[in-house]
Amino acid sequence: MLIGIDMDSVLNDLDVAWTAWIREKYDLTFTRDKMTTWITDDDFPQIPCKVTDFFHIPGIFGTFNPQPGSIAVTKQLTQDGHQLFVVTSAHYLWWADKGLWLRKHFPHIPSHNYITTYQKHLLNLDVLVDDGLHNLVAFRGHKIIFDAPWNRRVPDELKGNTRRALDWSDVQRIIAHITACQQMAEAIPSGSSGTFCKA
Numbered sequence: 751m752l753i754g755i756d757m758d759s760v761l762n763d764l765d766v767a768w769t770a771w772i773r774e775k776y777d778l779t780f781t782r783d784k785m786t787t788w789i790t791d792d793d794f795p796q797i798p799c800k801v802t803d804f805f806h807i808p809g810i811f812g813t814f815n816p817q818p819g820s821i822a823v824t825k826q827l828t829q830d831g832h833q834l835f836v837v838t839s840a841h842y843l844w845w846a847d848k849g850l851w852l853r854k855h856f857p858h859i860p861s862h863n864y865i866t867t868y869q870k871h872l873l874n875l876d877v878l879v880d881d882g883l884h885n886l887v888a889f890r891g892h893k894i895i896f897d898a899p900w901n902r903r904v905p906d907e908l909k910g911n912t913r914r915a916l917d918w919s920d921v922q923r924i925i926a927h928i929t930a931c932q933q934m935a936e937a938i939p940s941g942s943s944g945t946f947c948k949a
């Protein structure tokens with residue numbers, strides 16, 4: 751299958767680093783669980799500076815850690831014959847840092863499979879793994895929500911047609927299930943395909 755994988759807070763731990771930065775700089779009590787929406791500066795009216803200044807620290811996108819399990823699972827998915835694409839919404843100033851980070855930690859994903867776009871739904875992929883619900887709403891393939899505090903309230907249009915992965919082993923399990931369902935559907939004569947792999 752063609753599998754699209756988001757980068758921030760899916761392949762990397764951007765949110766962990768961002769949380770630590772906010773705690774250190776502005777609010778000692780801040781924790782990741784308080785990110786119940788994807789934070790904008792408006793969520794911090796008590797703070798005179800911008801929490802999104804974090805993204806303008808030179809080279810910041812090269813400093814994050816890979817998500818636990820992400821390297822091993824993406825290697826296995828590649829070995830299983832899937833084609834992996836990194837699909838990231840990124841300002842053009844971040845592209846180089848993001849690309850170098852991917853080459854360092856995920857050399858098994860070809861660099862010509864890096865895609866940067868804010869309109870992921872336009873891509874003709876079989877699966878999209880993303881923590882951003884807005885990226886999944888209009889996507890037409892299999893939608894996997896990578897669990898995070900800011901995506902627990904699922905809008906009606908995503909209910910019933912998404913699967914939630916709590917971690918990378920869950921991503922692996924869900925993709926194995928989708929693959930098995932597709933193989934079953936292909937083995938059965940016409941008319942049945944598409945009924946096996948609903949969420």
Ligand SMILES: [Mg+2]
Nearest residue numbers: 756758759881
């Ligand atoms: Mg993300």
